[in-house]
Amino acid sequence: MKxxxxxxxxxxxxxxxxxxxxGNLMQQEEEITHxxxxxxxxxxxxxxxxxxxxxxxxxxxxxxxxxxxxxxTVVSDxxxxxxxxxxxxxxxxxxxxxxxMLSQEELLFELPVVQCADxxxxxxxxxxIQKTLVSGWQxxxxxxxxxxxxxxxxxGHSNGVISLIKFRSYQxxxxxxRGLQSIESCCAIAFAQVAQSQILATQKQHLQKxxxxxxxxxxxxxxxxxxxxxxxxxxxxxxSTAEALEVDRGLLILFKYADPLxxxxxxxxxxxxxxxxxxxxxxxxxTNAVGKLDNLDQSFWVSDCSLCQRLFTEPGKPxxxxxxxxxxxxxxxxxxxIEQFPNTLLMPLESQGKVLGFVVLQQxxxxxxxxxxxxxxxxxxxxxxxxxxQSQTLRQVQTLVDERTEQLKRSLEVQAKLYERTRQYVExxxxxxxxxxxxxxxxxxRLRYPLTNMLMSIRNLRLPGISPERQDRYLNILESxxxxxxxxxxxxxxxxxxxxxxxxxxxxxxxxxxxxxxxFTSFDQQLTDKKLSISxxxxxxxxxxxxxxxxFDRIIQELLTNVCKYSxxxxxxxxxxxxxxxxxLDQVIIKVTNTGRGISEEEAAYIFDKFRRGKxxxxxxxxxxxxxxxxxxxxxxxxxxxxxxxIANSQLCEISFTxxxxxxxxxxxxxxxxxxxxxxx
Numbered sequence: 262m263k264x265x266x267x268x269x270x271x272x273x274x275x276x277x278x279x280x281x282x283x284g285n286l287m288q289q290e291e292e293i294t295h296x297x298x299x300x301x302x303x304x305x306x307x308x309x310x311x312x313x314x315x316x317x318x319x320x321x322x323x324x325x326x327x328x329x330x331x332x333x334t335v336v337s338d339x340x341x342x343x344x345x346x347x348x349x350x351x352x353x354x355x356x357x358x359x360x361x362m363l364s365q366e367e368l369l370f371e372l373p374v375v376q377c378a379d380x381x382x383x384x385x386x387x388x389x390i391q392k393t394l395v396s397g398w399q400x401x402x403x404x405x406x407x408x409x410x411x412x413x414x415x416x417g418h419s420n421g422v423i424s425l426i427k428f429r430s431y432q433x434x435x436x437x438x439r440g441l442q443s444i445e446s447c448c449a450i451a452f453a454q455v456a457q458s459q460i461l462a463t464q465k466q467h468l469q470k471x472x473x474x475x476x477x478x479x480x481x482x483x484x485x486x487x488x489x490x491x492x493x494x495x496x497x498x499x500x501s502t503a504e505a506l507e508v509d510r511g512l513l514i515l516f517k518y519a520d521p522l523x524x525x526x527x528x529x530x531x532x533x534x535x536x537x538x539x540x541x542x543x544x545x546x547x548t549n550a551v552g553k554l555d556n557l558d559q560s561f562w563v564s565d566c567s568l569c570q571r572l573f574t575e576p577g578k579p580x581x582x583x584x585x586x587x588x589x590x591x592x593x594x595x596x597x598x599i600e601q602f603p604n605t606l607l608m609p610l611e612s613q614g615k616v617l618g619f620v621v622l623q624q625x626x627x628x629x630x631x632x633x634x635x636x637x638x639x640x641x642x643x644x645x646x647x648x649x650x651q652s653q654t655l656r657q658v659q660t661l662v663d664e665r666t667e668q669l670k671r672s673l674e675v676q677a678k679l680y681e682r683t684r685q686y687v688e689x690x691x692x693x694x695x696x697x698x699x700x701x702x703x704x705x706x707r708l709r710y711p712l713t714n715m716l717m718s719i720r721n722l723r724l725p726g727i728s729p730e731r732q733d734r735y736l737n738i739l740e741s742x743x744x745x746x747x748x749x750x751x752x753x754x755x756x757x758x759x760x761x762x763x764x765x766x767x768x769x770x771x772x773x774x775x776x777x778x779x780x781f782t783s784f785d786q787q788l789t790d791k792k793l794s795i796s797x798x799x800x801x802x803x804x805x806x807x808x809x810x811x812x813f814d815r816i817i818q819e820l821l822t823n824v825c826k827y828s829x830x831x832x833x834x835x836x837x838x839x840x841x842x843x844x845x846l847d848q849v850i851i852k853v854t855n856t857g858r859g860i861s862e863e864e865a866a867y868i869f870d871k872f873r874r875g876k877x878x879x880x881x882x883x884x885x886x887x888x889x890x891x892x893x894x895x896x897x898x899x900x901x902x903x904x905x906x907x908i909a910n911s912q913l914c915e916i917s918f919t920x921x922x923x924x925x926x927x928x929x930x931x932x933x934x935x936x937x938x939x940x941x942x
Contacts, residue, residue, distance in 0.1 A: 294443040297325045301447045305454065315346035322423060323348040326437060327773055330426040334393035335452045336419065337459065344455060353428070356402035376433050378411035378441040386412040386419055393422040406935060407431035410443050413449035416686075421452035450687065458685055464673050478931045491652045492539050495645070499540040503622065506634060509547055510602055512621035513540035515610075515649065516563070531573050534563040536618070538596060547601065547625065559596055562705045566594040572609050572616050579635065580607040583627060597621065604628050608638045610646040617649050654786055707723060708749075711742035718742075752885050759892035766809040766896055769902065773804040773849065777838060778818045787825045788834070793855075797836045804840055806849060807925050812893045817851075824855045829913060832856040840924070847924040852917055859914030860905040868903060898923055 283823030300321045308314035315333050330353065335344040349356075375390060390410045407427035412419045423441065425433075495513050503511030518532040537560040563569045571580045582605045593599050602623035610617040620642055718735040721727065758764065770838040781797060788795055806813070824834050837852040860868065869891040894901045906915045 291443075293325065294440045297321060297440070298444050298447050300325075301444060301451065305451045307448070309583070314451060315344065316348065316457060318448060319346050319348035322425075322448075323350065326425055326440065328425045329353060329403075329428045330405075331399070332393070332396060332397045332426060333421065333448070333452075334422040334424070334458075335392065335421045335455045337456045343393060343396045344459060345393065345400065347397060347400055349402065353402050359738060372694065375408045375410050378409060378438045378445075388540055389419050390422050390424075394424060396809055397424075401426065403428040405850055407433065409433045409437060409441060411445055413445050415449040415450055417454040420449060423448055429619060429702075450690070453683065454687075457680060461676060464669075464676050467605045468669055491648065496540040496542075496649065498641070498645060499620070500542045502620070502638070503542040503544075506622060506638075508622045509544045509625050510598075510623040511540075511542040512596070512623075513618070513645075514540060514621065515539050515618035516616060531564060531570050532868045536561055536563055536566070536569060536594070539618075561594045561596065566692070568593040568597065568605075568607065569619075572607065572619060576609075576614075576616070577611075579609070579638075581630065597623070601625060606630060606638075608635075608642050610642050610649060612646045612650045617646055620798065622643070640939070711745045715739055715742045749885075752889055756885065756892055757891055759889075759896050766812065766898075768807050769810060770805050770807055771810055771813070773824055773838065774799045775818070776804070776806075776810075776813070777836070777851075780814065780821070781836065783818075784825065785820045787821075791828060792830045793825070793828055793832060795836065797838075799838050800840055804838075804924065806920060808897055808921065812897055813922075816890050816893050816897075817919065818922070819890045820853050823886060823918075824853060827857045827916075828855040829857050849922050849924050851920040851922070853920075854915055854917040856913055856915055858910070859907060860903060860916060865905070867904060869901070894920065894922075 301318055304314055304317045304321065308317060308686065315335065317334045319331045322333070330347060330349045332345065332347045334346075337343075375394070377386075377390065389412055394405075394408070394410075405426050406429050409425040411423050413421045413423065423445070425437070425441065499513045514536050516534045516536055519535070563573075568582070582599070582603065597605060599605065602625055604624035604627055606622045608620045608622070610619055620638065622638070715738070718738045722732060723736050731920045751755040773878070777797065777799060781795060828834060832855065835852075837850075837854075838854075839850045841848055841850060869887050891901060899920065901921070902919050903918045904919070906917070908914060
């Protein structure tokens with residue numbers, strides 16, 4: 262904030278005026294921060310796009326604090342993603358970031374000393390503030406010389422940072438620190454909404470991708486419906502290959518691993534694999550020679566075939582035999598019929614370094630394979646490997662996608678529940694804010710009006726030539742208004758003491774009939790002024806009540822005050838005092854009934870709450886009377902309830918407050934469980 266210098270002629274070294282000026286300055290600061298908080302709340306309520314919300318908040322904060330730049334950052338506690346937005350004053354809008362790309366360590370070294378508005382910093386807060394400044398460094402047009410930052414917290418976790426930035430050396434004022442602290446809570450709510458929207462957007466993207474993935478898998482599943490179709494395709498491939506290369510016999514064999522298919526094994530190790538013939542073609546000349554060997558269901562273990570083992574001991578290259586002269590062919594599988602086809606070529610089907618099977622091309626006579634033929638076979642095996650992998654993994658992938666999709670759906674359901682809880686929490690905060698505003702309005706009236714009357718009386722007493730009669734009048738006003746203020750403060754202190762259970766009740770015996778008559782006699786004038794008549798029904802036999810006299814008196818006085826305020830003129834107030842024994846409990850019941858405007862079920866839910874008053878009740882009051890009654894009744898181990906019964910052919914109702922107290926001083930646990938909280942002033 263700018264400092265204004267006063268000329269020597271206007272400088273007044275007066276302690277009272279200096280305190281007044283300081284108070285006005287504090288009030289101005291509070292008004293500014295209050296307006297800023299309202300502006301931020303308006304942005305939260307009216308910004309459908311969360312990204313624009315951050316920019317609007319940065320603009321509002323930066324303009325309010327009259328700074329060079331404002332950087333707002335949202336940090337998600339679920340992921341490491343950081344969302345930033347910044348605002349610069351008009352004199353810096355034309356500038357573009359010109360800083361070179363630096364590492365995080367270099368950026369931290371370049372940053373000036375950061376002043377934090379929150380004195381209760383944790384290591385987590387410091388880390389988050391540094392992290393956000395490094396993240397937003399490249400967007401700031403000039404070097405940051407002075408930074409005032411605060412970490413926002415929502416639901417017990419840090420969820421963002423507000424940074425006030427100056428491009429010149431600057432000493433932050435206490436007023437700016439207080440102002441930044443005052444808007445932390447509303448900014449935390451905004452940041453929580455932005456983070457929640459980002460989480461929901463991410464989850465929607467994940468769901469969309471999963472749906473696209475599932476759709477693709479379904480299309481592939483349609484193209485490769487079963488193993489039978491794959492076998493038919495493999496059979497056609499081996500037929501065409503054998504005929505094109507003019508071999509005497511062609512076989513296509515696939516492996517089935519007893520261990521997981523993609524498990525990495527050490528080199529030279531023979532896995533536990535079963536080989537199965539899935540496709541075969543033989544030249545007509547040799548059909549009778551091979552006979553029953555071309556059975557598609559025929560299979561064998563690789564550990565029983567020395568020729569197949571070479572696919573693992575000599576990986577990555579074809580295996581060729583010529584007239585059984587090659588080593589390690591002394592014990593080939595019978596399926597190969599080496600005696601009839603001594604010249605045999607085995608080309609492996611590989612995927613990611615794993616052997617899936619192999620293609621067998623055999624000749625009855627010697628053949629030297631040309632490089633072009635080997636390249637063609639190798640390319641063919643690569644295509645077959647892709648087809649085999651697709652067929653073998655399709656069902657596994659489909660199952661995996663289904664599981665992941667189900668997990669994603671469950672995750673989205675959880676996120677939806679979290680979002681709903683967050684929405685309910687925001688609504689509760691809004692309701693609490695409304696209650697706070699209502700309380701401040703009521704309490705300010707109760708404080709301001711007596712003080713105004715006192716101030717006017719003091720000013721009038723200072724007038725010259727005032728008569729003694731008027732002096733007495735103004736002194737009486739002063740005394741009356743001071744008494745009102747003292748009573749209000751005493752009520753608040755009493756409520757606080759009762760809620761904290763600081764002192765147990767001090768029981769003593771009193772004559773109930775006499776006490777009731779005395780209390781009602783003290784209200785004769787108020788009842789007469791309201792043109793109210795009173796009917797009191799007392800037990801024939803006087804009752805001795807063990808209670809705290811002061812608390813009992815205050816309860817009855819507040820109930821009678823409530824009756825005098827809200828009863829219709831020319832009506833009757835009925836008071837019934839009865840004695841009953843229920844469930845071995847000796848009780849006294851005091852019922853006060855008046856005629857007036859009815860109490861709705863909605864009002865009955867909060868009538869005994871602090872600072873809550875019935876809707877549409879314009880009679881002055883703080884909303885403390887019935888709350889104090891409830892606390893005092895609970896203090897005496899009793900219960901109180903309210904009932905509103907409509908009167909036939911009338912807009913009025915009979916309102917009854919029923920007070921139940923134990924006749925003895927022994928605590929009654931059941932009373933505290935039966936306390937009914939219903940409407941009040």
